[in-house]
Amino acid sequence: MATGTETMRALVEADLAAAHGLSQAVGWAHRLDDWRFVHRLGQGFAVTEGERLVGTGMFWPFGGFATLGLVIVAPDRQGAGIGRRLMTGLLEAIGPRTTLLNATDAGAPLYEKLGFRATGIIHQHQGDAFAVPEAPPPDGCRIRPATAADLPAMTALDAAATGLERPLVLSALLGVAEAAILECDGRPVGFAVCRQFGRGRVVGPVVAADADAAKALLAHWMARHHGTFLRVDIPEPTGLGPWLVAAGLPAIAPAITMARGAPPVPRPGARLFGLVNQALG
The missing domain is CATH 3.40.630.30 (Gcn5-related N-acetyltransferase (GNAT))
Incomplete structure (x- = not known):
């Protein structure tokens, strides 16, 4: 799917080094091996501008349920609608399954607009x-x-x-x-x-x-x-x-x-x- 200069496609193994760099850019501590582990268990999307990866999102199906995470947008591209496009694509792929996620305060308003409701708190x-x-x-x-x-x-x-x-x-x-x-x-x-x-x-x-x-x-x-x-x-x-x-x-x-x-x-x-x-x- 293309929107303006952005293209959304499947997140593949060759993207993971860039995805790791994206998570570092937003202050997440994931290692490249952490990305490899979750990627083997699920599927997701990459948003690119030319050769540059500017967004990621993944989900993991478990029967009638799915968990969703690693929704990341490059800091200089936040506010451009990339997060919403990722979420729309992910939810279409997940289909009728109940979808679970753990949101930051910044991400929660978008998820609420997409039909999510708060059910609890996780403390790290x-x-x-x-x-x-x-x-x-x-x-x-x-x-x-x-x-x-x-x-x-x-x-x-x-x-x-x-x-x-x-x-x-x-x-x-x-x-x-x-x-x-x-x-x-x-x-x-x-x-x-x-x-x-x-x-x-x-x-x-x-x-x-x-x-x-x-x-x-x-x-x-x-x-x-x-x-x-x-x-x-x-x-x-x-x-x-x-x-x-x-x-x-x-x-x-x-x-x-x-x-x-x-x-x-x-x-x-x-x-x-x-x-x-x-x-x-």
Whole structure:
């Protein structure tokens, strides 16, 4: 699709170095490898002016749902309608699926005009000067490394916590990340994944039955990577914010969770305490 001097087309692997430069230009910490990871799992659009990439946007389908993110417009081209064109193209490609995203304050007004409504808040906690809190696993439980054999249990727990079926995401994470299983009486009841991302490492997703179990999983990774830069993105209702701040992981600018359509309904037995990232949810 062309609009004036701009052309919108599929975002392909050859665009990712320029897309990485675009995210750096707006102050995002994504590495090129972070772009490669999400690009393999989804699809999206690039807006170009001549040979220059000036806009990106991606989505990731999960059955009747999709998450949307990495909507970026070059700083000197913001306000020219590129963001709206990207969103229009993305929503046409997504079709009737319910669409979920995490918005900045600046982006939220556009998304509201396109039919999204706010459903929650995400708080990003990060830093490298944190202490390792005392948060042992519940009685009768242990934390152990995850293996490929744990993928079905992790997928089931993630689906219960999010209402989304994301086996390909979890399988891809096991290929690039460390993962820990919370096992109680020999049965996996929670997990947390830790991988390189942005300025250091991110912990997520974090799935557990309750806040104490989530704290045990987070403390496990805080101990493993003490002194390095660590990030976790938590939904507001988790109650983990004050605990993370007290440990030395302060919150920075929150994101607004938004949905276009009826959001997925989590099932009993597990809750989401940390996101994969703000694009994938």
